[in-house]
Amino acid sequence: MNGLTSTPPVFWRDSELPHIELRQVSDGRTVCYAPHSHTQWSMGAITGGESTFEYVGRQYHVSEGSLVFMNPEWVHACNPVDNQPWAYLMLYVDASWLASLRFRLGYLDAPVWQDIHCDVSTSADLYTGFQALADCLLNNGVSAEKKEHDVEAFLSEVMVSISEAAEQAEKPFPPAPESLRELARYLDVHCTDELSVEWMAERAGLSPSHLVRVFRKYFGMTPHAYQINRRVQLGQRAIRQGAPIADAALAAGFFDQPHFQKVFKRLVAATPGQYSRPPKRHSDRV
Incomplete structure (x- = not known):
């Protein structure tokens, strides 16, 4: 940059x-x-x-x-x-x-x-x-x-x-309709699956364009972005548990490690290697 x-x-x-x-x-x-x-x-x-x-x-x-x-x-x-x-x-x-x-x-x-x-x-x-x-x-x-x-x-x-x-404080948004909450719960569990927006729209009973619009309204991101966000969270959890970066990428549904690193950095603003590296600690005060 x-x-x-x-x-x-x-x-x-x-x-x-x-x-x-x-x-x-x-x-x-x-x-x-x-x-x-x-x-x-x-x-x-x-x-x-x-x-x-x-x-x-x-x-x-x-x-x-x-x-x-x-x-x-x-x-x-x-x-x-x-x-x-x-x-x-x-x-x-x-x-x-x-x-x-x-x-x-x-x-x-x-x-x-x-x-x-x-x-x-x-x-x-x-x-x-x-x-x-x-x-x-x-x-x-x-x-x-x-x-x-x-x-x-x-x-x-x-x-x-x-x-x-x-x-x-004013509440930012109303609860999502049940059909969208059900889709979000499905994506939580199946975020590593390859799911098309057409398949997700059919599951929610909406057209693809309408699904993208209303899902963003209630969840702040598109269904695809929501799914990718969940994948990166899986990768973070795997790294925190000590998994090598290659294994964390697989656990998060990324079969291409460079792609995992690119998406991880975009959402976490750090590379998987930086996230896994222990900090340099100081001991000047107790």
């Missing part, structure tokens, strides 16, 4: 904290995402520069100090502004684990996931807390027990802070 080079992203994971993943990008000028979604709830902090944030049809201009929040399966993308430097942190949290935490905090009647309707915050306290948590997680001198404690304490603070705004 215009001859720019950047420091590779850092991904932090720990088998003792399987419900948490951290991403750190120090120069995001070459980090460009296609619209995508995650199975986890996620939050990001812009730690330098500025970027765009597109989320379920809404567009924001965010800069250093901004926090963004993304529900599982909600389509979004963050990208640089005119090749200007920007840096960020991303925290990915298992939705079931977070639902259990919200239940214990009294924000849910049952430990079952409910979407949080809060997009952006400029809370200085949460921003500072996020940076401190990232330092803790990346520090190999800190025990897993301490990291677990800090994760729960910080996310409890986040849930308390954004709950009032979430209750007042």
Whole structure:
């Protein structure tokens, strides 16, 4: 991209904290995402520069100090502004684990996931807390027990802070019709199958053009893009479980590894090799 080079992203994971993943990008000028979604709830902090944030049809201009929040399966993308430097942190949290935490905090009647309707915050306290948590997680001198404690304490603070705004926020879209939800459930399970839009349209009882239009309305992407997004998520899961990249590509339904790498980078804004590489940790603080 215009001859720019950047420091590779850092991904932090720990088998003792399987419900948490951290991403750190120090120069995001070459980090460009296609619209995508995650199975986890996620939050990001812009730690330098500025970027765009597109989320379920809404567009924001965010800069250093901004926090963004993304529900599982909600389509979004963050990208640089005119090749200007920007840096960020991303925290990915298992939705079931977070639902259990919200239940214990009294924000849910049952430990079952409910979407949080809060997009952006400029809370200085949460921003500072996020940076401190990232330092803790990346520090190999800190025990897993301490990291677990800090994760729960910080996310409890986040849930308390954004709950009032979430209750007042406008919901982005109505529930999809059952025929589309059924098709989406089928794609969740059969995302590695070769399925034509004509076949999907027949299953949903719609014409191909109408299916593409209404599916995008309710899910934020076309049926084909939804299926590819699911495939990349399968590849990510395989890599997190230690599979070689070639095996992860096969698990995700890509029989051509270069194609897997190309699609993976477009949606994850990192190569499979970068995603699988353990971070360089520091131990200057405990």
